[in-house]
Amino acid sequence: MTHEFDAVIVGAGGAGLYAALEASKTARTAVVSKLYPTRSHTGAAQGGIGAALGNVDQDSPEWHAFDTVKGGDYLVDQQAARILAEEAVQAVYDLENRGLPFSRTPDGRIDQRRFGGHTRNFGEAPVHRSCYAADRTGNMILQTLYQQCIKNDVHFYDEFQVVEVFLDGTRVAGVAAFELATGEVHVFKAKAVMFATGGFGRMFRITSNAHANTGDGPALLARVGIPLEDMEFFQFHPTGIRGMGILITEGVRGEGGILRNSKGERFMERYAPTLLDLAPRDMVSRAIMTEVIEGRGIRGDGRIDDWVMLDASHLGRETVYAKIPDIADFCKTYLGVDPAEAPMPVQPTAHYAMGGIPTDIDGRVCTDTTVYAGLYAAGECACVSVHGANRLGTNSLVDLVVYGRRAGRHIADYVRSADHSRLPADAGDAARERIATLKKSRGPHPGPLYERMQQTMMARIGVYREREQMEEAVAEIRQLREEFQQVRVQDNSANYNQEVLGILELENLLDLSLVTAVSALNRTESRGAHSRKDFPERDDVSWLKHTLAFLNGSDVSIDYKAVDTSIWEPKPRTY
């Protein structure tokens, strides 16, 4: 079956829905999503959305932009960060006007809380900048945007997994998608296609990410020759529930929660004397791992799966249940711990992809030399780059609404004058054949490969990295990609065949694992979330540049792109 639209948005998280809302003002717009929209990972975002409203403390977008650049260890494109911080303010008011129920100050304004790396006056002290709706901010954003999209007649194709993108030279022509309910492959012809497929934390064993976060968009584009930017920078959030990785929002520390080691010490005093527990995430995750490796984890054996404690019990029952009610629920359900009474055991958890599909400030997919006409990306799968080497908390939700909206506006304008490109006559056939092959012959189950990939990435491309381990990771991932060719489904049914989807997702994760591992091995410095034991210093002379990695069969070739440092001179980071 073939469908024709002006614009197809792949993904119904915050970025996709905001773009659809804007694009639908002029374009016949479809959202194609493998999940029902409100199940997208944006709905799991707890802590908040950063914007310099100045409702609690004095604040300014300039300080927000500076914190973003410094937090990203100066690999941030600075004009993009300026736009992020300036447009964040209006974006939050827009969400409020569309009905988002933010938590309030006693005098009725949008309340704000502290978050890591967000400061007043270029680093003086923490600032209240994160706007929030208890610890359900992302869920509220999704509900609000989805309702608005329905009102604006956006067409939704729910539980359709995009499996292929069609380019005509450097112009986009459409996508093919697998319909979960029927097993059919549909072709969507479109003048503009935007990828908003979210993150890919499922590469790692301990992760805060939902099962669907498998990086489908970046992987599909990598396979048609589009490079991926800065893939070596993957954020580990310091506070995942021990052994499970389920996130405990930084908002807990924003409200006054404290990290302690086995001796009860507030160890962040040694690592970030000014911001303490609210230092940027890369620094806090490294501090936890250092405590653990040096034997001051709770178990004390120095193994990397040891943990520390996050204590919020001194905040009082009323604050805990008013400000972080969902966290209290998670802890009681998964740990049998009530955070109003006892500390929570935590360890770093793979959380956020700073890298992804390279775009300009209008969401157009591009490299220094090529703009792919009609092809857009925004949200976690994209790299604009406002997060550089390390994202600050609350800046992803801002990225979704600011750059999702900008991309949507550009699409609305673009489709007015653009024509449809040529779709290949046999579009969709390759995907149909692929799925038929998976069902026809017998072969091993993908489960063990999935586990080996996650173990390898966690152990060798984790918080701390070094050459030998990364080389082993690259070799192991190559091996897994070969073994993957034999994998087959055990379930042949046409309807709701989750196994087919799972195999296609694993392929995407394996491709992105390879690109991530090779990009990490290539960068011989430490910057932000990429921390090498063998190259512990940041090296601006050789490495103040973005990586562009091209996937070519089992090879990855590397090129570079300049960083925009037009506002602030890179400086060493202290907090």
Ligand SMILES: Cc1cc2nc3c(=O)[nH]c(=O)nc-3n(C[C@H](O)[C@H](O)[C@H](O)COP(=O)(O)OP(=O)(O)OC[C@H]3O[C@@H](n4cnc5c(N)ncnc54)[C@H](O)[C@@H]3O)c2cc1C
């Ligand atoms: C537990 C958790 C808490 C977080 N808390 C915060 C926070 O407080 N503040 C903050 O700023 N950030 C937070 N983040 C980060 C932030 O939530 C995410 O980066 C962001 O929501 C990603 O949004 P997105 O629109 O890019 O993608 P997502 O919301 O992940 O949506 C991706 C969409 O793409 C679709 N999709 C994927 N692949 C395909 C395919 N092949 N075909 C069709 N559709 C596809 C999915 O169906 C889904 O609709 C948190 C993240 C996690 C995991």
